[in-house]
Amino acid sequence: MAAPIQLSIQNLTKRYKTGDGVSGISLDIARGELVTLLGPSGCGKTTVLRSVGGFLEPDSGDIQIAGKSVLHLPPEKRPTAMVFQSYNLWPHMTVYENLAFGLKIRKQSKEQIREAVDRALRLVRLPGTEKKRPGELSGGQQQRVAVARALLLEPAVLLLDEPFSALDAKLRNELREELREIQSIAKLTMMFVTHDQEEALSLSDRIIVMNRGNIEQSASPQHIYDAPASLFVANFIGRMNMLDGMADEEGIRLNRYRLANPEEMRGEVVVAVRPEDVKWEDPSGPGLAATVKQVMILGHYAEITLLTESGVLRMFLPREEAGQLSGGQAVSLTFSKYKAFAKTSH
């Protein structure tokens, strides 16, 4: 049986005086699901997140948590907790006091609070730091405390606004893994905002790609990667070659290379193909004629840059296979997978 809907955003519109914002956003998040809002700076991710948290009043639409509208509740009355990029810990309080604060307001007993704080600190791997102040902790540790504080509120939906973007790459990876673990232990429902596609691909049950205040696609990371719904998504996620082609009733032409045209498009198209889906053979083959420009060895694989009449193209090959290629060599290229988009759709 499918998990029940925990968060439902219906037709959310928020326009700032500048005309920017989001328009008609609708999305559901199931209980226990980790959904990432992904998109370039300014696409409206934070606007959606803040509306759910109650920090922003939308112009229209509804936000329901576990079936009840929360639109008229202030942030502290909503069953949500938010983790910010900037941690937002109280610098004059100890870690223990930072964590206990929300529970004291809820009038829990001292023993209950101690037990809950202990548990939360173990979960974020920081036992023994109770007496420290935030300033005595590293950035990663402070963010772990901020996550623990949010967890202690037992939110129906946990909101995270680029929580790891101030940290270095290694630490960011570690914290992502930890968050994923915590999420699956605690069966939390999470809405996570990021502009980092790698973060979204590695962390999410589902990714919602946003562009200019609208949703472009909502699907699993694998599906977003394999079957981008638009040229924008194809461009935004992963490495992608974009080649100019022409579609007619016989197929799609990239010079002499003929591709099938399953969507029966007509006129100018862009053929999107991932570097790992490009195959090569000797130049007498029926594929796209190309000349090797550069072979770059990157660990156990190689990135080959090729020149074609349809544009520059990149191909990934295992290192041993790349040894057969060198600059100036003529080859014929075929694609094991590709997707074509009408040129006007961008």
Ligand SMILES: Nc1ncnc2c1ncn2[C@@H]1O[C@H](COP(=O)(O)OP(=O)(O)OP(=O)(O)O)[C@@H](O)[C@H]1O
């Ligand atoms: N208070 C505001 N007043 C006016 N315009 C705003 C305000 N807040 C956001 N905007 C604009 O609305 C659009 C969406 O902003 P939002 O912060 O939701 O985007 P975002 O995708 O989260 O971007 P970022 O990754 O940079 O935070 C942007 O063009 C932004 O400049």
